Amino acid sequence: MAQPINVDPEHVERLIFDLGKFGAHSGTGVWRTVYSPEWVAAADQFAKWCCEAGLAVHSDAVGNVWGRLEGIEPGPSIVSGSHIDSQTPGGRYDGALGAIAALVAVDALAKQFGKPRRTLEVLALCEEEGSRFPAASLWGSRAITGCIEPSELDDLVDADGVSIGQAMKAAGLDPADLGKVERDDIETFIELHIEQGPVLEAAGLGVGLVTAINGLRHYRVELTGDANHAGAFPMDARRDPMAGFAEIASGIISTAERWGRPAVTTVGQISVEPNLPAIIPAKVSFMIDARHPDPDAVQRLYALHENLIREVADRRGLKVKIAVVENQPPLICHPEIVTAIKATGDELGIKLAALPSGGSHDTQQMSRIARAGMIFVRSKDGRSHTPEEFSSIDDIVDGIRVLAGTLYKLAYC
């Protein structure tokens, strides 16, 4: 690097807090679901900032905001960004930080080094969380990679029954132009994001180099037995789906615990019928979230979980339905991008912790069309998806410097 890249902490902090005003919630939080008025205002603000940084700005048909710094040479772009929608409520950092980081980095590079050799683009993705339309997760990056079925425009509805196509129109966007969002001229995508876990904090490091992103499955499991009197039915005469659930949940969680990092398995959602203290339940429905970044290991983990579910249900005489409602393959981050980020950290004297990403990210989608990688910034107490999520401005600036240095390597050298 000719010279260190200048990043002004106060400017960065101001951008984070200013963007956090759109949909501000619960003091330090944000409630900004895709295509809501506050989301429209945030996207407009981001476009304005890109404009002020001298970038060529446009919004695509799904509402992704692009800020382009044309390169001297023709050819595909090097893109950085993240999403600006939030959980309900989430915090100021999850997603938004990655869009701001890309803007700050490209702005700094342009100011210090002028026109790049290769075209750089800043990207504020419209939607990642699925917090308004549960099945819409990664809407922005799926549109770019051509992974949205047109039928989804009508089929995906929010809690008020509004379809995502209607919501787009209400936000001034034209769903008919969905196909125009697709890009085939992106060579590299790098996303900066908060970690959302406690690994960096435990390692005492502010910035992480993501080596892989967890593959994940969400299973919806339904166990059906016989509702009966909790006192009058002997244990040996029961078909108790709660007994089956408890054995399954305990077993699959224990498997992930025994495997240790990076395997994780969570049962976060359950529904019981009739859910009364003195009645053996008739039905227990629950969700399993299982993840691992290794393509082979994740399959073994899924198989163990599925086998246990079937064994317990069979032994207990319970009817069982298992549906895979979400399935994302693991992503091994592109070795050239991992190498470039690592080298940048070394040059800047910023020690990076190598770690897999537990959460899923737009990067997984973007990896379908581009070399992809991620940079993590330490999360206080590993918290996210809450107004309490927090990353220090020192860690954030270090993360942006690593991002900017990496983009410099890729676009200027």
Next chain:
Amino acid sequence: MAQPINVDPEHVERLIFDLGKFGAHSGTGVWRTVYSPEWVAAADQFAKWCCEAGLAVHSDAVGNVWGRLEGIEPGPSIVSGSHIDSQTPGGRYDGALGAIAALVAVDALAKQFGKPRRTLEVLALCEEEGSRFPAASLWGSRAITGCIEPSELDDLVDADGVSIGQAMKAAGLDPADLGKVERDDIETFIELHIEQGPVLEAAGLGVGLVTAINGLRHYRVELTGDANHAGAFPMDARRDPMAGFAEIASGIISTAERWGRPAVTTVGQISVEPNLPAIIPAKVSFMIDARHPDPDAVQRLYALHENLIREVADRRGLKVKIAVVENQPPLICHPEIVTAIKATGDELGIKLAALPSGGSHDTQQMSRIARAGMIFVRSKDGRSHTPEEFSSIDDIVDGIRVLAGTLYKLAYC
């Protein structure tokens, strides 16, 4: 016995179906909560039938209906009956059958044998299920045994916020007379009830001799951990109350399974916060129902369950609250009553299966002031608390003949 006691199956069936018309629900079911208009009508009908049978009828201040056949000798009464409120919905048999059986038995005795030596009373208890006022269970028998705190009149409220005192007034009863319901002149109480479990059916017998009634505890347990991201939080860094719940529920159910009959343990109710698929829960609250008819064994069962809860919570770093929200000691049925019922079965050639009662019953309350015992009638598939509950008229008539014969022994001999 001088001669067999005459019970007309068609008459009994007509009474069951006629009472089932009050609050008829879901075809074969009944939805008749205490102090509702349909309950008032059912109680009035029952009083009318008692009157037609020549009994001296009165309703007490909580709405229990008493039909009295005065004995030749003075002294305390021999009482039989059960409750006429239902689950929401329940069936035609749970409770109602015991009130009808008592009426039919005393009516038959009076017609065949005239005035008894000892006073006989038929009792339709106002409330047992707690299906309208969850904390009011055994309201009728608690009033008779003086086990209602006057504050309960205001404190117990239904789902609409109506207090049980207000509901009594709306039904034409005077809560101020609560104290007058108490009785100290009942020597014996016998309740006929459907089994609600599958034991008689499995034994191929229509009538059961209850030897004991389960002691039971309802525990409300609250496990609190940290809500975090299901992907980004390693298993070893979690405080996951669902993992704790699953281990506890699996463990306590397994304990009861290994103990075998008559131990039972059920987890029927659970509530999870925030109950989302990809978030490690912050809190899991659940109910445990544990029962055993042996006074020592039930204490050992409780201790095992409580110890496991604390061990798991402690090991997993979870905050735990354990509240005992219901606690009924086991009842060993009175040996003289058990002997009288057994002898009657032998004389009538009706083979009785001896079994403990899994469910709790008014008999437990009544045992505080009287020698108490129960007769069970076989339940199809062991079902109860559902419109599908069913007992055959043959089994019912056998049960009533055993009841009538026992009352004959106690009141006429």
